Amino acid sequence: MSVYQEIKVLTIVVIGAVLNAAALNLFLIPAKVLSSGVTGIAQLISALLEPSSFHISTGILLLLMNIPVAWAGWIKVGHRFTLYSLISVVLTTFFMMLIPVRPLTSDILLNAVFGGVLQATGVGLTLKFGASTGGMDIVAMILSRAKDRPIGGYMFALNAVIILSAGFFFGWRRALYTLLQLYVSIRVIDAIHTRYVKLTAWIVTNKAKEVQQAIYAQLSRGITKLPAKGGFTNKDKEVLMIVITRYELYELKHVITETDPEAFTNVVETTAVFGLFRKESRS
Template sequence: MTLYSEAKKIVIVILGAVFGAISLNYFLIPANVYASGFTGIAQLLASILQTTAIPASTGILLFILNIPVAILGWLKVGKSFTVYSFFSVAATTFFLELIPIRTISEDILLNAVFGGVLAAVGIGFTLKWGASTGGMDIVAMVLSRMKDKPIGLYFFTLNSIIILTAGLLYGWEKALYTLVTLYVTSRVIDVIHTRHEKLTAMIITKKGAQLQKSIHQKMVRGITKIPAKGGFTNEEKELLIIVVTRYELYDLEHIIKEVDPHAFTNIVNTTGIFGFFRTEGK
């Protein structure tokens, strides 16, 4: 990856952190509506600790919660991905502390919707550029590989705990608005990136051998090669079919652009796989 690409990725991660911090400090925290994953847990803990002798902000708690997750990700998921993800968490913590908490609207529904949209924009673009916002993304990836169950199951379980806790502590109306935020966040992320765990890439290229070599240098993924011919030109080409996780999509896109920028690639959601799919960390 070039220095320009690295710099651009860092800028995207920082912007994602800004969106996440604005979502929390301007919309979700003032309305007592909760985000998904570890961010929601940090919000809940901050709310509970406010009534004790040791209050702590959402940003600081989010950072502390992600330290053991970063160690787990480093060992099980991949070093580059984990470094960028932890940088995203650190940047979010910084902006949460920098940006003051203020009420933009008294309407709880507006806070839930706009908070969810802004959070999703930050998460979606961070994912699109090969990082994550840490927390549950990394934990769910590791658990999914160990148990061979969909990542969505773990997101659903954790978010259900957040919703139930919010309902018990602050009333079921807050829990319902939290559910609205989670739904909006999920839908917007689907538009910007994807929440599907696995994707299938179908690549039509004249440089099948070079592309296969470059992909195998960076990923441990099987590739199916099928002879193909252009419908208009009758040129001989190859169709490469590869199944990747959503976290590998960024790397795959850049490999294709470097080796054959004229390749035609179709990315489709993969709802299930039968047969061998490498799941252990790189």
């Protein structure tokens, strides 16, 4: 990618980290409303350690918990995605140290809703530009690259544990608000980017061979080629069908734009995939 593209992605990562840190310190942490994934676990541990002399802030815990995940991602997934994810986590921790833990309102409902919206906006923007906020996003990529294991069940189980933990330690009223925050986050991420882990791209192009080679050079995904004919021009074309993860959407867009700016691409949500869809299983 060009230097301009990298600067744009880095800028979005910084903005996403600021929004994430603000959502945690101004809304979710003061209200004891837990986030999802690794961030929610970090919140829970920090809140439980708060009365003791061995208290660790949520930001530091978030960073420490992401180190082994980032290491695995660096080996299994790729350097660029993991590097930007780690930068996002480090910046989130940094901004959480700058932004005081001070609630803007004492209303738990407002904290849950606005905290969820603010955090999901940061996450959605970061995902939209080909990076992530770390944690379960890196785990999802590792599982997808390894044996295409579905991440939905793991995310559901982890979030269920977080919600039950919120109810057990902070009261079931807090658990319900945590559930509300998770729902709001999903809806906002869906509006900005997509909450579906799998996506299918249909690429209509006059440069099928070039686009196929460019995709293979960047993504470890199989491609299916289909013959097609333009309805208006009546010219022969080819359609490339590829199933990707949501984390690869930005990179796919960039590859197609650079190789064939005139290509027509339709990206649809994929609820399930049967069989492997890595490069090794080309069809």
